[in-house]
Amino acid sequence: MTTEGIQPFEARFEDYLGDESKMTGQAVSISFPETQEAVRAIVREMAGNSIPITVQGGKTGICGGAVPLSGHILNLSCMNRILGLRKTGGEYFLRVQAGVRLDELKKQLYKKSFETQGWDEESLAALAAFKQDNAYFWPPEPTETSATIGGILATNAQGICGYLYGDTRQYVEEIVLIDGRGSAITVPRGEHKIHDPEWILPASESFAVNPELLKLPQDADRIDLYLGSEGMYGIIVEATLRLTKRPREIWGVGFFAELQDNLFRFAEELRRAVYKEGTAAIAAIEYMDKTTLDHIRELKKVAAKLQGLPPVDEKYAGMIYIELHGEQEGDIETIAERLMELAGKCGCDEEFTWALSGAQDIEKMRAYRHAAPESINIALEKARRLDPKITKLSTDITMSKQNFGDLLTLYQQDAKDCGVEFAIFGHVAGNHVHVNFLPKNYEEYLAGKKLIEKWTICSAWDGGVVFSEHGVGKLKKELFQLVTDHKVLSHIRKIKNAMDPTNVLNAGNWFD
The missing domain is CATH 3.30.43.10 (Uridine Diphospho-n-acetylenolpyruvylglucosamine Reductase, domain 2)
Structure with missing residues (x-):
């Protein structure tokens, strides 16, 4: 070499x-x-x-x-530098390398302090204006804050606040990617729509993407082809991120109920209604079941970051966490009062409700939400010590047309029949919850894997989205091929071959 x-x-x-x-x-x-x-x-x-x-x-x-x-x-x-800042049309755009961690990005945006070595005059002028302006942030909030920007864009991860801020793609203005030939390609937003018949793939003389076959929307931009493609078409090395104004007020409210059906009813009511007041709105609605709370309780014994919240009694069947963003405290308070009233009608415990505000306290609430996958992973690692063939086993299915309670009851009954311990947590919006299996041995692992295959097939038939934000990778490529039409798979391979003719980029993902 x-x-x-x-x-x-x-x-x-x-x-x-x-x-x-x-x-x-x-x-x-x-x-x-x-x-x-x-x-x-x-x-x-x-x-x-x-x-x-x-x-x-x-x-x-x-x-x-x-x-x-x-x-x-x-x-x-090691590609962890912030490369520049520009202000265009009243908006700020931050250019970063792909290895910048989300937690570092958040910290530097919050402090409005960057390492500016190598920045051009335009970036330095934009930074001077930025420091005098409102507070800004980048809306995507994946649970794992040590994720890098490149990884977030590769999977199109959005996290809990996607309920309010929407798809991660809309906060990406430009990317630079390296294709399988080692060529650098700059892809700005707005230059081409994928439906433009005159647009062909870079490094290809004739191959055009078929957006209808890939079920891409009419307004899909060329850049959207690469975001969420898990690096199969090219390696994202730089990105220009569109920032948005940080809300002045952020509140977090946690609701608990002793009966699971009460939480299901509350969740379904939240899915049906729109809660907005002036500039305030709900930014996140997250569900955690009893098993998840039990595992977080164990993690809390040794995790200092979880000590700032009161203990959760074992009598509770689960929790719904709601985050509110807005400019005026009064607007948020109005929504919070309506939520408290609804929660009471649905049977949530009015005497035990978490209500916090301010950056430090909201981080405590988010740390608690992050403890859901973290505590489950710790439990899974115990099983892996007995059999290293056991891997992460969870769903990433969105079934927005179903009733929340009916869907979770189906998941629970199937999982109980399967005989494997499970925990459910995730996003109430779209019924995008993650069923996590906790097998004690490889036999249970195979049983859980077979059940996820069943759910994936049924969801695909019923119009659900079966790979929402975690990607396909290597663990789910069999499922991906199982539920994806062979014409679509063939077209994806052709795109892959045009961008990566020797098939060296992320080999083993999506396909063998």
Whole structure:
């Protein structure tokens, strides 16, 4: 190997063989490039030798997308610089490298303080204006704040506040990606719509994307083809993010009920109604079942970040967390009062309700929500010590047309019949909850896996979205191929071949 920065894989790099999916792999080399030029050189060398490349960021994915099956690991964690800022039409746009972590981005935006070495005059002028302006933030809020921007864009992850702020794609103005030839391609938003018959793929003389076949909306932009594609068509190395004004007031309210049906009724009422008052609105509605609360209770015994909230009695069947954003405290208070009234009518405990506001207290609430997957992963790791073949086993299905209680009752009954412990948490909007299995042995693991296959097929038939924000990766590629029409799969392969002719980028994801 001749390219600078490529290192033989050694035991000290062992942590880079896995991600949060609990799957592990193998590799022969690894690199930590700091510039897109370095990435291009590495890709060219690997493509020239037909060596597979697995792209990594924060390794927070749960579908095994960042797990190498062989070949080279291209880890982008050292591409962690913020490159510039511009102000256009009253909006701010921040240019970042793909390895910038979400928690670091949030911190620097909050403090309005950046390392500006190498910034041009336009960026420095925009920063001067930015410091005198309102507070701004980037709306996507995935649960795992150590995720990198590149990974968030690769899976189109949006997190709990997508209920108010919508799809992550709309907050991405431009990307720079490296294709399978090692060529850099800049893709700005607004240059081409995918439905434009004159637009063909970069590096292709004739191949055009069929948006109808891929079920892309009429207004889909060319950039949207790459966002959520899990690096199969190219490696995102830079992105320009569209910022939005941070709400002056943020409240978090946690509701608890002793009866599960009361929580189901409350959730369904929330799904049907629209709660807005002046500038205030609901930003997030999150559900956690009893098993999830039990696991968080165990984690709280050793996790300092969870100590700021009162203990949750074991009598509660679950929790619904609601976050409110707005400019005026009075507007938020009005919505909160309506929610308290509705929760009481639905049978939630009016004597035990969490109501917090301010940045520090909201972080406590979000830490509690983050403890849901964290505590489940800890429990799963215990089973993996007995059998390393066990991996993360969870759903990512959105079934917006169903009744919330009916859907969760179906999940629960099927899972109980399956005989495997499970926990359910996730987004009430769209009925996008995650059923997490906690098998005690490989036999139970296979039973849970078969049940998820059943749910995935049924959901696909009923018009649900079966891969919503976690991606496909390696763990779910069989499901992906099972529920995706062969014409669509063939078209995806053609796009892949046009962008990555030697098939080195993230080999083993989506397809064998």
